[in-house]
Amino acid sequence: MPTTPTLSRRCALHAMAALALCGPPAAQAHDFRAGSLVIDHPYATPSLAGTPNGAAYLRSIRNRGTAPDRLVGATTAVAERVELHTMTTEGNVMRMREVPAIELPAGQEVQLRHGQQYHLMLVNLRQPLMVGERFDLTLKFEKAGEATVKVWVQQPRAGATPTNGGHAH
Template identity: 55%
Template sequence: MTSLHTVSPLSRRTWLVGSALLGLALALPAAAHDFKHGTLRIDHPYATPTGAGMANGAVYFRAIENTGAEPDRLLSASTPIAQSVELHRMQVDDGVMRMRPIEAMDLPAKTTVSLRHGQPLHLMLMGLQRPLVLGERFALTLRFERAGEREVMVWVQQPRAGSAAHAH
C-alpha cells in the first residue's frame, strides 16, 4: 500500500514534462507578438481598453525597428473595428498637450522608433464599432512606403504602471 504523500518517479516525470509543456504553450503567444516584414520589426502592437460609448481608441507599439539600409515610412493603417485609423503625434502648444494628425511616421534606416503609451507617436482608432475589451485581439493592417502592407494582431491590455495618461 502506498502513502498519499508518495509519488512514483514516473508520476514525477510526467508532472515535470506536463509543466514544461504548459509553460512553453503559455510562452508561445508572447513570442508570436513580434512581427517581421522585410527589414521592419513590429514589436508588440497593443491597444488600451475603452469604456462603453467611447468613439475612439489608441494603438501603440513597443517599437517599430527598421534594420534596413534605406528609410521607410508608415503611411496609413486600417482595421475592421474602426471607421478609420489616424497617425498622431502629441505636442505641447502654449502649455497645452494636443494630438495632431500627421501624414506619415518616418522610420529612418538602422533606427528604432518608440510608439509606447505616453510617447508622442501613436495610432488613433476613429469611430470604433464597439468597445475595446481587455484581453481581446484584433487585426490591424499597416501600410509602409517601401515595405508595403503587413497585417498584425493587436492585443488589448492595460498600459504598464508609470505610463502617462492618454486621453482624447
C-alpha cells in the same frame, strides 16, 4: 514518503508539462515582420465609456535594413479609420495632431507606446474595445508594403500617461 527517484521523476514530469503549456518560443512571440521591419507587441487600451475613439500602440518598429522607411497608414475593421498621431506637451497641455507618416530610420527603433510621442488613433470605433479582445490591424509602409498584425486589448501598465490626456478624443 516517495523515494528520491520518484520525486525527481515527478519534478521532471511537471517541468515538461509546464514547457508544453508554454509552447515553443516562436508561439510566445508577439512580433511581426514586413521586409526589414520588425513590429513588436501591437496592443490597444480599452476604450473609455462614451467616447467614439480608441488608440493602438506598438512597443516598437525596428528597421533592421540599410534604407529608411515610413509608416504611412493603417486600417482595421474595428474602426471607421486609423490616423497616425503625434503627441506633444506644451506646458501642462498635451496636444495631439495627425501626421502623414512616421519616419523609420535605417538601423533604428521607433516606439509607439502608451504615453509616448506616437500612437495610432482608432476613429469612430464600431464597438468598445474590451480587455482581452484581439483584432487585426493592417499597417502600410512606404517601402515594406503592408503587414497585418494581431492587436491585443490590455490595460496599460501602472504609471503610464494616458494618450487622451484626460479628455475624450
